[in-house]
Every structure is written in structure tokens, then in C-alpha cells.
Amino acid sequence: MTGPLIRGAYRGAMTVAAALAVVGARLPGAGRRWPTLAGRLGALPAAEEATARGGDAIWLHAASVGELVAARPLLARLRERFPRRLFVVSTLTATGLALAREMSEAHLACLFPLDAPATVRRRLEPFRLEAFLFTETEVWTTFLGALAARGVPAILVSGRVSARTARAWGLRSLYRRALAPVTCCMQTEEDARRIVALGADPRRVHVAGSLKFDAAAAPPPAEIAALAAALAGRRLIVGGSTHRGEDEALLAAYRALVPSHPDLLLMLAPRHPERLEAVEAAVASAPLPCLRYTALVGHEAAALPPGPAVVLLDAVGPLAHCYALAWAAFVGGSLVPAGGHNVLEPARAARPILVGPHTEHSAALVARLAAAGGLVRVESPAALTVALAGLLSDAERAVAMGQRARAVAESGRGALERHVKIITARLTTAHAAEASSG
Numbered sequence: 098m099t100g101p102l103i104r105g106a107y108r109g110a111m112t113v114a115a116a117l118a119v120v121g122a123r124l125p126g127a128g129r130r131w132p133t134l135a136g137r138l139g140a141l142p143a144a145e146e147a148t149a150r151g152g153d154a155i156w157l158h159a160a161s162v163g164e165l166v167a168a169r170p171l172l173a174r175l176r177e178r179f180p181r182r183l184f185v186v187s188t189l190t191a192t193g194l195a196l197a198r199e200m201s202e203a204h205l206a207c208l209f210p211l212d213a214p215a216t217v218r219r220r221l222e223p224f225r226l227e228a229f230l231f232t233e234t235e236v237w238t239t240f241l242g243a244l245a246a247r248g249v250p251a252i253l254v255s256g257r258v259s260a261r262t263a264r265a266w267g268l269r270s271l272y273r274r275a276l277a278p279v280t281c282c283m284q285t286e287e288d289a290r291r292i293v294a295l296g297a298d299p300r301r302v303h304v305a306g307s308l309k310f311d312a313a314a315a316p317p318p319a320e321i322a323a324l325a326a327a328l329a330g331r332r333l334i335v336g337g338s339t340h341r342g343e344d345e346a347l348l349a350a351y352r353a354l355v356p357s358h359p360d361l362l363l364m365l366a367p368r369h370p371e372r373l374e375a376v377e378a379a380v381a382s383a384p385l386p387c388l389r390y391t392a393l394v395g396h397e398a399a400a401l402p403p404g405p406a407v408v409l410l411d412a413v414g415p416l417a418h419c420y421a422l423a424w425a426a427f428v429g430g431s432l433v434p435a436g437g438h439n440v441l442e443p444a445r446a447a448r449p450i451l452v453g454p455h456t457e458h459s460a461a462l463v464a465r466l467a468a469a470g471g472l473v474r475v476e477s478p479a480a481l482t483v484a485l486a487g488l489l490s491d492a493e494r495a496v497a498m499g500q501r502a503r504a505v506a507e508s509g510r511g512a513l514e515r516h517v518k519i520i521t522a523r524l525t526t527a528h529a530a531e532a533s534s535g
Contacts, residue, residue, distance in 0.1 A: 103270040108214060108239060115213035132191045136208035139219030148205045149223040154183040156224070157254075158209055158231040161193045162413060163439050165200075167255060167309040168232055172202040174517050179524075182227060192370060192413050212237040221247070228524055230254050232308075234262065238275040245278050250527045254516055255308040256283040258291035259436070259457045272296045280523045282516050285461050303519055306512030307462070309441045317418040320394035324408075325422055327393055327401055331360045332424040333408075334485060335448075337416050338368040338438035339429035343453075344376050346432055346478035348383050348407070353482050355405045358489050362401070364390075364419060366410035368429060368438065373411050380407045390415070421446040425488045425495060427481065431455050440466060444506040449498035451475055451484055462505075471502030 115138070121127055122135040141149060157172055159165040165188060176184055186203040188194050197206035210220040217240050226249045231237075233255055244251050262268060273296030281297050282305035283289040289302050336347040344365050351363040367376050380387040386406040392399045393408060401408075410416060420426050426443035430436055432453030440459055443450050450472040456463040466472035475481045488495045 100270040100273065103267060104238070104274070107271055111211060111213040111239060112215070115211045115216045118211060133189070133194070133208050136194070137189075137211045137216070139210050139216040141207060141220070141223065145205060145207065146223045148183070149185070150225075151204075152181070152183045152225065153227045154185050154224050155179060155227055156185040156187065156229045157203075158187045158229070158235055159193065160232065160235055161188060161190045162196055163309075164232040164255075165193055165196055167307070167312045168230075169200065169202060170311055170513055171230075171254060171308055171516055172200070174513065175520065176202055178517065178521060179227075185224070196413065209235075209237070210240070212239040214239055214243075217243050228252060228520070228527070230520070233257050234259070236272055236275060238271055241275040241279065245275075250523055251279045252520055252523055253279055253281045253283075253292075254520075255305075255512070256281050256292060257285075257288045257307075257458070258283075258295065260291075260460075261457065263291035263294055269295050280519065282519055284512075287461065303515075305515040305519060306509060307441075308512050308516065309439065310506065310509030311511070311513035312441075317421070318415065320390075320412075321415060321418040321422070323394040324390070324419070328362065328422060329401075331362050331401075332358065332489070333362045333364055333419075333422055334425055334427070335364045335366065335416075335419055335423040335443075336427045337366045337420065337429060337443070339365055339376075339427075340368055340433045340435050341372065341375070343427075343429045343432045344379055346481055347427060348379060348385070349478060350482040350485055351405070351407070352383060352385070354486055354489060357486075359404070361489070362406055362408065364408040364410055364423075366416050366419070366429075368435075370411070370413065373409065377409055380409070383407075417442040417446070420448055423448050425449045425451065425485060427451045427485075430458075432475075432478065432481070437463065440472065441506055444471060444502035447499035447503040449473070449488055449495050450502055451481060453481075462509075466502055466505050469501045469505050471498050471500075471505055473498075 118134055159168050183204050185205045186197040187207050187209040188197055189209055194208055197203055210216045229244055229249055229251045241251055276296040277298055281292050281302045283292055284307040286304055289304050293299050293302055355361055365376055377387055386402050387409055388399055389409050389411045391411050420443040426448045428438055428440050430438045434455045436458035437456035440450055452474055454476050473484050475484050
């Protein structure tokens, strides 16, 4: 009885949340305060609904920008393999939606609906879905249940399950029924064991690797060349995908290091764009000059001062290319308990990588990079300062660490082909079953 009770409580909670969201979306200023709220209530605008009704659809859901970038090559390959399908992309964030709308691989981009029965029903109604693909840990049980009721195959791609999620007894009760019909393409053997423990059918679970290994970097935009020219050979420390507390730690480290390394510059790239003004204020309080990336590389480019300065990355997309200009990279969400962010981007750029103690989201990869000598884990802001000082004082070590990190990144390729093979086989099986039943 526990499972039904937990599933019922979840549906009830999501129904209440959806009802509150309907009210909230009508409040004055809601679009500014909650920019994604209205788009998650189920109904599509008229033009998008007309597109949704345009043919058999394959839907890919990725939570945010990082997952979307990693899944983009898969989307491109599936469009080649299934050229007459309508390809839909959904995400949870405003920045993710902006990127999805720019993607040539998608015919339609939208926000993922709140996981309440009525909201899910409204969003699914116009689609004739052939398959639903979802990334990493995006297990939305109401949505998956609705797909199963419609006979739509669901496929988890580049799947991962953290140790904490695997230990959550309540999630096992909630996920078991939703995961049972899902084909799961997991990143590692450990992820495969954990998804089975949560309720996935072992016969449908495959170890396919992480799509992030095969995510080819787009050619650098012209602005990156402008940034390189502005740096004029000065050494750059990049703090990527930072959270509150990490920007302050990097600023403290920078202030401590500049007297011994006067050519040093710092770039801060907040994980969430809405924090830009707060980070800019923190830089001003340091006090240090602060230049926004867009101002530095714009048509009327601002000039870097000759002394200490901080560059604030205020654009979505260039971070991977900025890593390539760095002397060393700190990857955020790791000094604070946020699980850590994408360490593959600086690894592909052959840069030495620093992370904090909280790297649950990519624990296996971080362990591999550390074992290979391409990554250093620091336990505190003070340790971050010491680690950066060591890399700045030993160019040979910094270069060697970057090369080792790149070797690890290159060794993980092949996940894309494995995913395409599994997905194609699953859709072929579904077509055969449909034909025989017809």
C-alpha cells in the first residue's frame, strides 16, 4: 500500500502546485518574476500547437543548457535517421529555452509542463508522439505514466543516478511503476545498478556512456578572438558555473595571488544569469575593476585596465571557448553543495581543473580525472588559493595536467553511436509491435 499512497500524494501535490501556478501566472509582474511559469501550464500558443499537430513526433527533454548541449549531437543524428519526423525539444529554464529555439535540429521548442495530470494531458494532446527521450535524472512520473498509457516508448539517455537518490526509499516507491517500461541508457555500470534498484527493468537497462564525451564544441564565435586579443597574453583564471559563495572565494584567491602574479586576470561565469548583478556588486566590493564580456568584445570594445581586473561572463554559450583561453579552470557548484557542474568542457580544452568537495553529479568522471592527474580537488576557499598558486608558479605542471585531462575526455567517446543504436532498435521494436497488433 505504501507505493500507491506515495504516488497519490505526489499527484495531489503536483495538482495543487499547478493550480497555484495558474493563479500566480495571472498576477501583475509574474512574467518578470517567474519567466517560465506560464509556459509550464500545459497549453501551447496557437502557432506552436499547429506545428505540434504536423506529424509523428520525437520529443527530447533536457533540463537545462548543459544537458541540451550534450544531447544536441544525438538530436542531429536522429534527424538524419528519421527525416520525416517532427522533432520537439523541451527544457525547464529560460536560458535553455532560448538555446532550444536557436537549434536548427528542432522544429519546435517549449518548456516542459508541470507534472500534474491535467497539465500533462493538455501538453500531450496535440502531439502524435513516436518516442520521448529524456536526459540524465529527469524522471517525471506523471508524464511517464501518461506516455505508457498511450503506448509511447520512453527512453532515458545519458542517464545517471546519484548515490543519494539511490538511497531514497520514497523515490523507489514513486519511481518503480514509471521506470518499469523505460529503456534506460546509463552513463556507467554504477548508474545502471542504481536505476534498476529504483525500479527499472534490468532487461531494458544498457550502459551507453555519457553523451557529454561526444558533444563536439561548436566553432568559437568571433567574439572569442576579440577576447583573446583583449587578454594580450595575460594569464586568465576562469571560474565556470559558479554559485553564491564561490565567486567570493575566487575573488579572495585572486586578490591574494595578484601581488605575486601581476599579469593575472579572473573571469567569473555565474551558473544562473539572474545572479550577474549580485556578482558584479561583489567584484565592486572587493574592490576590483569589473568588465562584462559583452562590453569587452562588442563593436565599441572596452579595454582591459593594465592592472588587476575581473571579466564577468554575461552571455550563455561562450564558457567552453573561454576555458580554452584559461591558464586554469575552477568548475563551480562544487565548493558549495550543488553537486558540481561540467568538468568535460575544461578537460576537452586541455586545462588543469580545480573542483571543490561536492561533485556528486559527475563523481565517476571527477575520480577518473583526479586519478589521471588532470584535476585537483580542494576542500576550502583557502585550499583553492594554494592550488591556484601552485599552478601559476609551475607552468610545466599546469600544461601536463591539461594534457592528462584532455586524454580522459578523449577516452570516453563512442556514447553517441551506442545511444543511436539502442534508440533505433527500440523504435523498430515498437513499430513491429504496432504493426502486428494492427
